[in-house]
Amino acid sequence: MLFGMTMSMSRKGDCYDNAPMESFWGSLKNELVHHCRFATRAEARQAVTEYIEIFYNRQRKQARLGYLSPATFTQQFNKMRLAA
Secondary structure (H helix, E strand, O other): OOOOOOOOOOOHHHEEEEHHHHHHHHHHHOHHHHHOOOOOOOHHHHHHHHHHHHHHHOOEHHHHHHEOOHHHHHHHHHHHHHHO
């Protein structure tokens, strides 16, 4: 166990393990990749990095996180954890 997390150990073909990542890749493709034409790999890498670090983590509201961004959710979680 690393950082208090348990690794997933499900069987082959268990679609629920991969669902969060599949959802993320779908969002990335629909919100960025399908709307852009990149001239170079470096340009694509920069755009994807900005999407993840600036938009997805700090601004994009997530229904499963109570309509908070991942960064805001993490800050609130850590505040509650420290207060307890």
